[in-house]
Amino acid sequence: MNYGDIYWVDFGNSSMGHEYIGRRPALIIQSNQQLKVSNLVTVMPLTSQTDNCQPDDISIKKNNQNSLHKDSVIKVHHIESFDKNRFIGKIGEVDASTIEKVKQYLKIHFSIDS
Secondary structure (H helix, E strand, O other), rough: OOOOOOEEEEEOOOOOOOOOOOOOEEOOOOOOHHHHHOOOOEEEEEOOOOOOOOOOOOOOOOOOOOOOOOEEEEEOOOOOEHHHEEEEEEEEOHHHHHHHHHHHHHHHHOOOOO
């Protein structure tokens, strides 16, 4: 389990409002250092519903590195943390360009100056 990996994650069976539920792919956005010291893992969910993109969402084309079945979108506004027990299995990983886009978004989301 590493920063930039895409995993199948169990988001649970109930939601409120716009929360995701069920088993779905998610991108690990927590640093490798923090992954070693915490039982919680912070992620951004992915969806293959590419027609419902928000301006900040990040598109990912399926390829051999990420092993996605369809082109997908990282739903950047839906940052969540889950216990490691909710992680079902690794799907793949994102490329350096996608990681850079996530980092840039996180700076905006958390108002971090470079």
